[in-house]
Amino acid sequence: xxxxxxxxxxxxxxxxxxxxxxxxxxxxxxxxxxxxxxxxxxxxxxxxxxxxxxxxxxxxxxxxxxxxxxxxxxxxxxxxxxxxxxxxxxxxxxxxxxxxxxxxxxxxxxxxxxxxxxxxxxxxxxxxxxxxxxxxxxxxxxxxxxxxxxxxxxxxxxxxxxxxxxxxxxxxxxxxxxxxxxxxxxxxxxxxxxxxxxxxxxxxxxxxxxxxxxxxxxxxxxxxxxxxxxxxxxxxxxxxxxxxxxxxxxxxxxxxxxxxxxxxxxxxxxxxxxx
Amino acid sequence: xxxxxxxxxxxxxxxxxxxxxxxxxxxxxxxxxxxxxxxxxxxxxxxxxxxxxxxxxxxxxxxxxxxxxxxxxxxxxxxxxxxxxxxxxxxxxxxxxxxxxxxxxxxxxxxxxxxxxxxxxxxxxxxxxxxxxxxxxxxxxxxxxxxxxxxxxxxxxxxxxxxxxxxxxxxxxxxxxxxxxxxxxxxxxxxxxxxxxxxxxxxxxxxxxxxxxxxxxxxxxxxxxxxxxxxxxxxxxxxxxxxxxxxxxxxxxxxxxxxxxxxxxxxxxxxxxxxxxxxxxxxxxxxxxxxxxxxxxxxxxxxxxxxxxxxxxxxxxxxxxxxxxxxxx
Numbered sequence: 373x374x375x376x377x378x379x380x381x382x383x384x385x386x387x388x389x390x391x392x393x394x395x396x397x398x399x400x401x402x403x404x405x406x407x408x409x410x411x412x413x414x415x416x417x418x419x420x421x422x423x424x425x426x427x428x429x430x431x432x433x434x435x436x437x438x439x440x441x442x443x444x445x446x447x448x449x450x451x452x453x454x455x456x457x458x459x460x461x462x463x464x465x466x467x468x469x470x471x472x473x474x475x476x477x478x479x480x481x482x483x484x485x486x487x488x489x490x491x492x493x494x495x496x497x498x499x500x501x502x503x504x505x506x507x508x509x510x511x512x513x514x515x516x517x518x519x520x521x522x523x524x525x526x527x528x529x530x531x532x533x534x535x536x537x538x539x540x541x542x543x544x545x546x547x548x549x550x551x552x553x554x555x556x557x558x559x560x561x562x563x564x565x566x567x568x569x570x571x572x573x574x575x576x577x578x579x580x581x582x583x584x585x586x587x588x589x590x591x592x593x594x595x596x597x598x599x600x601x602x603x604x605x606x607x608x609x610x611x612x613x614x615x616x617x618x619x620x621x622x623x624x625x626x627x628x629x630x631x632x633x634x635x636x637x638x639x640x641x642x643x644x645x646x647x
Numbered sequence: 648x649x650x651x652x653x654x655x656x657x658x659x660x661x662x663x664x665x666x667x668x669x670x671x672x673x674x675x676x677x678x679x680x681x682x683x684x685x686x687x688x689x690x691x692x693x694x695x696x697x698x699x700x701x702x703x704x705x706x707x708x709x710x711x712x713x714x715x716x717x718x719x720x721x722x723x724x725x726x727x728x729x730x731x732x733x734x735x736x737x738x739x740x741x742x743x744x745x746x747x748x749x750x751x752x753x754x755x756x757x758x759x760x761x762x763x764x765x766x767x768x769x770x771x772x773x774x775x776x777x778x779x780x781x782x783x784x785x786x787x788x789x790x791x792x793x794x795x796x797x798x799x800x801x802x803x804x805x806x807x808x809x810x811x812x813x814x815x816x817x818x819x820x821x822x823x824x825x826x827x828x829x830x831x832x833x834x835x836x837x838x839x840x841x842x843x844x845x846x847x848x849x850x851x852x853x854x855x856x857x858x859x860x861x862x863x864x865x866x867x868x869x870x871x872x873x874x875x876x877x878x879x880x881x882x883x884x885x886x887x888x889x890x891x892x893x894x895x896x897x898x899x900x901x902x903x904x905x906x907x908x909x910x911x912x913x914x915x916x917x918x919x920x921x922x923x924x925x926x927x928x929x930x931x932x933x934x935x936x937x938x939x940x941x942x943x944x945x946x947x948x949x950x951x952x953x954x955x956x957x958x959x960x961x962x963x964x965x966x967x968x969x970x971x972x973x974x975x976x
Contacts, residue, residue, distance in 0.1 A: 405747065409743075412739055416738045481734035
């Protein structure tokens with residue numbers, strides 16, 4: 373029987389004694405298993421598969437064939453202009469899903485289950501984020517496939533394609549921490565979705581995605597030129613066309629570092645507190 | 648000896664609300680401890696602290712001698728959690744859910760599959776093994792949830808309102824499973840707002856109300872504490888119930904609760920019985936049932952707290968940042 377001695381009471385503040393007896397290798401293993409779970413969810417969810425395939429198809433077809441002739445007098449030229457824009461838009465769309473999925477996992481108590489297991493504390497978050505990176509990559513591949521189906525053949529070839537994909541993936545990885553933070557902060561998946569849309573629409577439309585920023589009125593032009601999505605798209609365009617992309621790349625790097633520096637600590641802190 | 652669970656002076660506050668206000672409780676190894684209380688009494692908060700999901704603001708909690716705050720990892724190795732919130736992944740199949748947990752617990756791939764199959768079989772889910780959990784009925788989902796918490800063969804199982812929302816049949820099935828587990832030597836901490844459930848399953852009961860333990864003991868001790876016996880009179884004709892109630896009140900001098908066609912009153916002296924019979928007879932009230940019985944846990948709760956244990960307005964905000972019952976001020 374434990375003696376009731378107040379002097380003996382353990383301090384309730386967390387000291388180093390809370391250190392997990394989980395090796396870094398264990399963390400990797402748990403993270404990988406929970407990534408597998410995220411991927412299974414994509415596969416087992418018809419809506420998910422539909423969203424990943426139908427949305428890019430619809431966006432490319434609508435933008436190219438509805439606006440193409442009116443915007444540039446030639447849908448092919450417009451297709452080449454906006455493909456990087458649609459890739460970015462689709463991936464930014466997908467980042468909202470990261471927050472929504474985290475939120476619903478917590479709400480349904482699935483994270484409680486994981487957290488009551490003797491596994492690395494960070495593994496569920498790692499699994500969610502890594503699984504979503506795969507989701508983003510599938511989105512990029514789908515948009516590129518659809519664009520190629522209607523004749524998109526960028527000058528930069530495979531190298532340009534891989535480089536442009538890397539750019540948008542780096543930015544998406546930075547942005548997903550903002551989404552994760554919202555997912556952990558807000559109460560319902562619905563709220564995460566709405567807040568997500570609030571940042572997604574200005575970011576994607578008030579950018580160089582669909583029209584040259586010079587054609588926008590002054591204030592919008594200022595916003596668009598500051599908008600990180602503009603720099604992502606400019607960098608992708610340059611890489612896809614085999615042009616030098618130095619300046620926009622620097623911007624993307626700067627924005628990605630900034631977003632990560634702000635939202636990664638916020639998200640992990642919110643995760644520790646809530647999840 | 649070390650108790651399975653030993654909690655002293657546990658305090659937890661949420662934004663000014665005190666959810667736990669100095670809770671002490673002890674669970675004997677190998678027994679079922681029932682934590683009984685209405686919504687908002689602090690049951691779920693207690694379980695979440697014991698499951699290392701929440702940090703207490705004061706007091707301490709030991710699970711098999713391990714402090715939940717200082718040695719959470721050691722605690723997690725011992726426990727299984729099934730609750731109103733701990734859940735299964737609805738997109739995954741029954742097998743996938745269990746294999747995932749087994750793999751996380753370090754089982755090899757073949758061992759994971761074997762363990763999943765064994766548990767699915769034990770919980771009569773083999774036929775649904777490859778279906779997504781979202782296609783399961785409420786009872787099936789709860790069984791899968793319970794199976795998931797048993798993958799690692801925990802020596803201590805937390806069941807947080809395991810039968811809330813289940814139909815009577817599924818509830819009885821779940822009770823049988825719990826009894827089997829206890830037979831296997833598992834210590835169970837069961838929270839419930841159903842008095843019958845605590846009476847059926849628990850060896851010891853702790854009654855929580857507004858973050859405090861207001862009573863503890865065996866089910867029988869609690870019943871004894873809350874007044875010795877209850878006299879119940881059920882007239883043949885329901886219309887004569889008020890009359891019967893007046894007679895019982897006049898004879899016993901106790902407050903009479905009428906309900907379900909019967910009048911009930913707590914009595915300490917059984918000698919009043921013949922008098923009640925005589926007066927009913929004089930008044931010509933024919934009696935279908937006249938019994939002396941131990942009080943139900945509902946009556947116990949009423950006697951202990953001054954209010955019944957019926958659920959407060961349903962808690963409809965499980966999405967809350969802290970997933971926790973809040974105290975109704």
